[in-house]
Amino acid sequence: MINRHAMLKNIANILNNPFLDYYHQLKKNNTLTKSELEIIQSNKIKKLLEYASKNIPFYKKKFGNKYLQELKDIPTLSKQELKDTGMVAVKPERKLIKKTTSGTTGPAFMFYVDKDFFALELARNLRIFDFAQTEVGEPWVLLVPLRDKKNKFFSYLTRRLVLDAALLSFGRTPLCCPKVLEEQFQPDEKIIKTFFDKIRRHHPKLIYSYPSTLIALGTYIRKWDVKGIIAKKIILSGEVLTIPARKFIEETFQGEVFDLYGTTEFPAIAQECKMHKGLHVFTDSYFIEFAADNEIIVTDLDNYTMPFIRYKTSDLGHLIKEKCSCGSGFPLIGITHGRVSDLIVAPNGQFLRAGFFTSIIEKNKEIKKYQIVQEKQDLLKIYIISNSLSDSRKNFLAKRCREYAGDSIGVSIETAPDIDLPLKQFFQTYPTREIE
Ligand SMILES: [Zn+2]
Structure with missing residues (x-):
């Protein structure tokens, strides 16, 4: 030795x-x-x-x-x-x-x-x-x-x-x-x-x-x-x-x-x-x-x-x-x-890059804050804060995200009253705190 x-x-x-x-x-x-x-x-x-x-x-x-x-x-x-x-x-x-x-x-x-x-x-x-x-x-x-x-x-x-x-x-x-x-x-x-x-x-x-x-x-x-x-x-x-x-x-x-x-x-x-x-x-x-x-x-x-x-x-x-x-x-x-640069693992084992979703969202100047959470393995929720983002734009964004994410994981975009976060943009692939 x-x-x-x-x-x-x-x-x-x-x-x-x-x-x-x-x-x-x-x-x-x-x-x-x-x-x-x-x-x-x-x-x-x-x-x-x-x-x-x-x-x-x-x-x-x-x-x-x-x-x-x-x-x-x-x-x-x-x-x-x-x-x-x-x-x-x-x-x-x-x-x-x-x-x-x-x-x-x-x-x-x-x-x-x-x-x-x-x-x-x-x-x-x-x-x-x-x-x-x-x-x-x-x-x-x-x-x-x-x-x-x-x-x-x-x-x-x-x-x-x-x-x-x-x-x-x-x-x-x-x-x-x-x-x-x-x-x-x-x-x-x-x-x-x-x-x-x-x-x-x-x-x-x-x-x-x-x-x-x-x-x-x-x-x-x-x-x-x-x-x-x-x-x-x-x-x-x-x-x-x-x-x-x-x-x-x-x-x-x-x-x-x-x-x-x-x-x-x-x-x-x-x-x-x-x-x-x-x-x-x-x-x-x-x-x-x-x-x-x-x-x-x-x-x-x-x-x-x-x-x-x-x-x-x-x-x-x-x-x-x-x-x-x-x-x-x-x-x-x-x-x-x-x-x-985190990864999301979809239920079928496919890797989805976090950066894709952030880049789609950040192209919209009307969105002041956002948070993306993989709430369940087959559900990605995107919370946004914006007074001026039209419904059709929101639908378009959701469609783009779903096209990328495929069938095995759902994507939903919801407007939130506020997100208690200090940043203009915020991303979470998964929650860093447990969700009750
Ligand atoms: Zn210690």
């Missing part, structure tokens, strides 16, 4: 890579109290703001050449602003590693980190194993759309099987990031079988994936009565996790699901612990704020190459005031709305 912990340590030493030191530091932080963590956080904020005001041309200009000490004095940062800015946000003399965002909730753009921060990110990613009660070195599967090349040596050391979820696609439309909205969509069954064979042989203790990817694979597990695709722990990220999706995945893969809130820019912002009462924000790494409309605003406290300061994520969430009984000093948040 190879002692992968010892190997990791040796490799870290040989490569002079600090990721293990960072990991041990983060592990220590897991045991700190809320106020101890707040001290670390406020010191990091001060240091970051001083650095950005003095060294990063983009922020110097944004701060009006002033040294700003308080986050609240700093205007928020949008994705479009960063896309337009490009390299300007970066401190130029550092050796850079380029990354690309997915572009599913806003424009895709490139951003940069340096080698040292890359090591810290690795440590942050190792910490999510702790929260999912899995030892580093136990076999696991990474099943996400791959945007960057994955390090094979790291895969060997951590016993990681990498499967590219983007291959689960129809034509040019990856399962998890559908872009071509008019196309009928079903994944390639041959690839699904290959994935099942590889997962079965790997005996993973943990699978890291997106809800929609595991819903799709789980539907085939049930349809074909596939045996042996089991993982005791499942970390889900990238999309809002709804109650029925969690239940379906837990039952199908026979494991415990841990919701993780992260983005390409910040892979591990908050995560559930074993109590599943909300997501613990890693306040030693991030500062999270909620805007008036509940949009989550993130400041990464450690990225000095391309600082993200008060960055608007387009995701919605809220603070949970109760303390978690696990005793962690990391505060809890809930995520109410995020990336819309």
Whole structure:
């Protein structure tokens, strides 16, 4: 039996890579109290703001050449602003590693980190194993759309099987990031079988994936009565996790699901612990704020190459005031709305893309708010708020939706008096709260 912990340590030493030191530091932080963590956080904020005001041309200009000490004095940062800015946000003399965002909730753009921060990110990613009660070195599967090349040596050391979820696609439309909205969509069954064979042989203790990817694979597990695709722990990220999706995945893969809130820019912002009462924000790494409309605003406290300061994520969430009984000093948040790339599974097993319905509805300027709920497996209800949408337009929309959804699932459009939601548009593939 190879002692992968010892190997990791040796490799870290040989490569002079600090990721293990960072990991041990983060592990220590897991045991700190809320106020101890707040001290670390406020010191990091001060240091970051001083650095950005003095060294990063983009922020110097944004701060009006002033040294700003308080986050609240700093205007928020949008994705479009960063896309337009490009390299300007970066401190130029550092050796850079380029990354690309997915572009599913806003424009895709490139951003940069340096080698040292890359090591810290690795440590942050190792910490999510702790929260999912899995030892580093136990076999696991990474099943996400791959945007960057994955390090094979790291895969060997951590016993990681990498499967590219983007291959689960129809034509040019990856399962998890559908872009071509008019196309009928079903994944390639041959690839699904290959994935099942590889997962079965790997005996993973943990699978890291997106809800929609595991819903799709789980539907085939049930349809074909596939045996042996089991993982005791499942970390889900990238999309809002709804109650029925969690239940379906837990039952199908026979494991415990841990919701993780992260983005390409910040892979591990908050995560559930074993109590599943909300997501613990890693306040030693991030500062999270909620805007008036509940949009989550993130400041990464450690990225000095391309600082993200008060960055608007387009995701919605809220603070949970109760303390978690696990005793962690990391505060809890809930995520109410995020990336819309979820799937609806019709009773006949066909996948329907959420994005199709949202795009049809959003073309109508008269609709102020809407909510789509799969109330039963064979019924999709679309609630809209609009004073001026004509009946014939409503009928046309319902017809378009039904044409796409097919016979096995009904679609109804109803005008609602109001929807208690902060956004102009809101989409739920499934309810995130139980319907009475
Ligand atoms: Zn907890």
